[in-house]
Amino acid sequence: MPRDPLIALVGKPSSGKSSTLNSLTDTTAKVGNFPFTTIDPNRAVGYLHIPCACSRSTLPHNTPPSHTDPPPLQRRCKPNHGVCQSGTRSVPIELLDVAGLVPGAHEGKGLGNKFLDDLRHADALIHVVDVSGTTDAEGKATRGYDPSVDIAWLKSEIVSWVLGNLMQKWGGLKRRHTAIKATAVETLQGQFSGYGSTAAVVARTLDKLALKQPLQDWDNDTIARVVHGFVDEKFPTVIALNKIDHADADKNVAKIAKQHSPERLVLCSAISEIFLRRLAKQNYIRYTPGSEFVDTREDLIENGEEDGGGLRELDEKLKSRISNLKDMVLYRFGSTGVNQVLSRAADVLGLVPVFPVRNISTFGSGGGADKDSTGHEKAVFRDCVLVKKGSTVADVYRKIMGDAPMAFVETVGGVRVSEEEVVAVGKLDILSFKVGRA
Template sequence: MSSSFVVACVGKPSAGKSSFLNAVTDATAKVGNFPFTTIKPNQGIAYYPVECPCRAHGVQQCRPRHGRCEGGRRWVPVQMLDVAGLVPGASEGRGLGNQFLDDLRAADVLVHVVDASGTTDENGKETRGYDPIDDIRWLRGEIEAWIHGNLERRWAGVVRRHAMTKAAPVDTLQAQLGGYGAGRAVVQRAVDAAVRRRGLPEALDAWDAAALRAFVAEFVDCRFPTVVALNKIDMPDADKNIAAIMRRYRRPPGSGSDGGAEGPARRDGIDERDIVLTSAVSECLLRKMARQRFIRYTPGSDDFATSADEPSDGNGSKEEDDGGPLKPLDEKTARRLGNLRDLVLFRYGSTGVQDVIVRAVETAGLVPVFPAKSFGRDCQFRDCLLVRPGTTVRELARRLHHRLDESYAGAETPAGIQLAEDDPIVAGCNNVLRIVTSG
């Protein structure tokens, strides 16, 4: 069984992609502690925290096959990809060009790492006063240009064949867009949005050039949900850039809660909920200092403790403590950490990197599913899968194991409610379940 959910970090050179990946991934993850078969140099494992059902089910000791469970909080592994080499003009073959773009096919969600300090230009060269909004618009434009370019080149032929086959528009489009890793459901959502929101005619042969562009914009929205990590918030000019970005992407009042197909199109495919403020280098430093036992720090939290904060008897440490007293900090490092606390933790509540993972999973609408062999005394939730919205009970069984699929006899919730094969899995409803097999 493998998790196929992939978060890809993208952005111009020097935005902080590698730093972000270092900050958020668990470099010490042991092989076998994640469900992904191979981890390449530009990949890593991050964790999505979710409430584990082990407590509610009286599980004495929760033993996840992958990730970990701490105090009833389950940390589910998520695969991260560092997609380097994107430069302006990539869709026309500049830089690594299409090779870079091809990497995106594996991604379910993009994390666009943006340098909010304005100290790097569009090519990643040092500068001052660069407007990071240009980066947000550029990435989106680059992806649209790539897909639109490929589609437009073939469009006349596509429409001609479509007229002969009398296929549904969604099927014709999916045949063209499947290469971007888009399933039928994604293409259907894009078509619905294009028709409802942008008023496109339903018949493909009535699409003019503007209609094709509008459809591609909707398709990119559906296929590449994007979280913007506004990085380098610790730097001086970040503040005013952040304010301008938040103004630009503020949700119009009265827009629905989920940005569904009825509401107005979002600017550049994002709105303020998709923006997370981060300081990747701060998180890297905090984790490193914690590893070396200079500080106590839980990733994602709003503060840390040094030896000066703890009683000197050496066992004043709280909670699940591990390796004894903290080492004292030298003056320079103490000052550096003090600055970090003032500029990042106190101002923004955290370094933000962990929030990006949460937002990425949520923006993709993923549902955590906990299949159990039994809900009796030996109940265990060894697996937690993040599945795409709309995944049915039967599809889950197929994904879990081919044997579960072959001998599938039904599924039920802990309350004994029988689930239908084509019931979609919904969080808080039927995402804790047991697959019943025959024989």
């Protein structure tokens, strides 16, 4: 059964992995200013923001009576997990804080082998980089370190690990490959399955390289190219340039931006997001997580809310911290960036949200009419699952229904769909699964 996607946060000690994880979730992983605070991989649930199916105007019964009312489906959208606000849904996604990567990890330095073992479960990586340059390669406090070095170094650690393991076995592997007349995909997948690879990942890697020689004739250079390609394919990576609130960040961001494609880079300040959420929880400010909107009591009074929204008074110190944060982060970048980090990771992974419904005409989870026996409107789109790009209707069925035999699958309008069809955003992503022998 296809499992749920997992996104791993990686990076050198003190780059801000635990802080980023915390800023995306509500748990409080231990945050510290010294290496190896996070000894065990720390799993948590983050929330990915997506446009919900309930906000689509093309769906039947979804025209708002007037432009001030939300569409009826949007009003009735009540997710079992996460929330849906004005058509933007937060869908839970599993995150893993992987600690202990230092240069030389593939040789067992730091928590090297443990780190690399945890990596195999990841479908995509968020490389958290300390762009302030205030931590050195090992994560110790310094000033003026060049963080662009970290980006190349992380990939080379993973490549060295995979390549080292492969080269140890290359002789025997080559003989077996020739003896049993295996394909290159079969032989490599035999070695790469331990990294959570699939035959499809290996096939894509080899297709992109378009190598001329058969596997038994590959030289060391070619093998290294294959491993590089495999690492790119198996571990698509987003680079989170963290600590943009720091005064030294700008020049480093500028340098890194010249070296990497913009789709891979996201600017963020994990600590700012944590700070704002904490103040909001303590009722000092009004803040929509991930947005640029922060209102204090004074702001609200100025805007005509006489009681200041019921918010508490801020002391001078907090006031100046907030105004500093607005100047350094929110007004310059539009947000603290942490939600974008997660969305971008979902993009590179190609995640497609699918909305399974029990009843394809009401989008509800029960049978029958739109209203229950007491006249209340029933909730719609209770569930949403994230599947990988390229998943078929049958893949989604198995993920949700397990081994139960499939009778048929319907989409909007009660249209039956073939199990081989591929699901995509806005296409076959609202499905009703019928169990039983067809």
